[in-house]
Amino acid sequence: MADGEDREEPRRFGAVAGMALTVGSAAVWGLAHLATGRRRMGWTLLTMQASLVLIGLLAFIVGPNWLLGLVVRAGWLTGLTTVLLGLGVGWAALVIRSHLMVRPIRPGPVARIAGNTLAAALCVAVAAPMAYAARVASLSREVVESVFAQDPPGWPKRPEDPWRNRSRVNILLIGADAAPGRPGVRTDSMTVASIDPRTGRTVLFGLPRNLAHPPMPRGPARERFPFGFTGDGPGSPGILNGVYQYAEDHPETVPEADAGERGPSLLKRTVGRILGLRVDHYVMVDMKGFAAIVDAIGGVTVTVRAPVVYGKYDEGHISPGTQRLSGAAALWFGRSRTGGDDYIRMSRQKCLLNALARQADPITVLHRFDRLAHATKRAVSTDIPQSLLPDLIELADKVQRARIESVQFVPPLIDPAAPDYPMIRRLVRDALVKGSGERRRNRHEPGPQPSFGPSAGPRPVSLDDACH
Structure with missing residues (x-):
């Protein structure tokens, strides 16, 4: 043999x-x-x-x-x-x-x-x-x-470089709250993450929910509201967090989109007009679903600076100090306005999202993947196409290793009841140019660029510094 x-x-x-x-x-x-x-x-x-x-x-x-x-x-x-x-x-x-x-x-x-x-x-x-x-x-x-969304018709299955010739990638992060007894969805948290695709440097631009009469993008919405959004009658104030539901209730304002996509489409373009940026995609998290996501990874550790009222009927409070919050406690930490205002709440929400992103390590995610997957399917919606995910993962890795800064357009600089939208756009451009060393490219908007200082506007603040 x-x-x-x-x-x-x-x-x-x-x-x-x-x-x-x-x-x-x-x-x-x-x-x-x-x-x-x-x-x-x-x-x-x-x-x-x-x-x-x-x-x-x-x-x-x-x-x-x-x-x-x-x-x-x-x-x-x-x-x-x-x-x-x-x-x-x-x-x-x-x-x-x-x-x-x-x-x-x-x-x-x-x-x-x-x-x-x-x-x-x-x-x-x-x-x-x-x-x-x-x-x-x-x-x-x-x-x-x-x-994640199906790829649009004609969309390449694997773009060679989706960020080619792009200086920024802008993603609108939405926290939505559909409370019992209140019709529709209110986008009570709106932040644009503006990312440099080369370095990963990210600036988060936080927009107050109550910005009055936001300018509408070109098209049917601007034809209906030529001087800014005024809402749907006396019972619906014309503020930013009403744009999403208005578009869903009035299909004629976004005729090119289907139900469920009209709100995100109009809100993206409205926010983009406010900031002077092209908003590429959105990610929306339902607030109750957010609590389920926190529970799915076993809680989130945050530093609480001041007592936060817990529960709808002041059932207790979250004590100051560094502690691990359950999903329900994290939800109230992010949404409570008792003893504070919308702007303090916005700051807490950004800290919460930052903490959750940094603490969701691969071992924890894998160990609790079943619960996390089910919570994510219920809580998250987006228009990011599936074929773009590999490139976004590479971009997210750069973001994690880079500096994340935050700018909030709040009083006394910006009065939500009478916002100076041209100033907001100038401050956005200045925040991006000063942080990255880029030269100003947009020459169409007149007026001198403000320098950051005590009376000029918000200086971009590291998110890690702001949360501790």
Whole structure:
């Protein structure tokens, strides 16, 4: 018989040696085959395992962002789920086959029970992680498909460089509150994250919910409100947090969008006109859903500067100090206005979002992924297309390593009842230019640029400094 050809050797293993080879075969594929003379199959299995390990090491060396870029694509996630399930089943079958090859020919009752029990335990040990990983992949696909938008018609599946020739990427972050007994949705928290795609430097521009008569973008909305948004009658004040629901209730103001998309579309363009920026995408989080997300990762640690009233009927308060808040407590920390005002609440909300983003480490997310995925599907909506996710992951990594600053347009600089919108646009431009060293590109808006100072406007403040 040729060297290396399969040749079954007489079974000569005792109960202990057989169980040891079964355990070894679960860790090193093909070990039992080699021990019993099945060299060709043994080396094939060993080569397959070595190849999988090598692929894993290469992926680790390339970096987690590359892996994340793959596993946020629905097609890849479907394939990954299938591969993981197949791997789990195949690995368990290999354990069983190895046990049958190396067990004694006529084992005693004790040896037979011990060997079978060991093989069953090993099957569970190798298949369970694969099943869990397949579950995570399947849930990830559900999240991607339910939260993120389908690619628009004609949208390239994988743009080579979606930020090409772009100095900023602007994403509107919305905190929405649909309270019982109050019709519609109110966008009580609105922040634009303006990101430099080259460096990751980010400036958060916070807009008060009660900015009066916000200027409307071109189109039917401006034709209806040529001098700024005035609301839907006496019971609906013309402030910024009413734009979303107005668009949903009046389809004619956003005729190009479908139900559920009119509000975000008009709000994005309205906020963009206020700030003088092109808002690329939005991400909206329902406030009650936000509490579920916090609970899903086991709470969030924040530094509370002053007591915050807890509960709708002043049921208690959140004491000052650094502490870990549950979802319900975090919700009240972010939404309570008792003892403060909208602007203090805006500051707390930004600190809360910053803390949550920094504390949601990969191990915590993986450990609680099931709950987190279900909470995310209920709480989050966005118009970010699925094919853009890999590029956004790379951008998010830059943001995490860069400085995040915050600018809020609040009194005394900006009076929400009579906002100076040209000043807001100038301050936005100044904040971006001064922080990044870029030259001013927009030459269409007249007037001198204000310098940051005690009487001129808000200086961009590090979000980490503002929250501690």
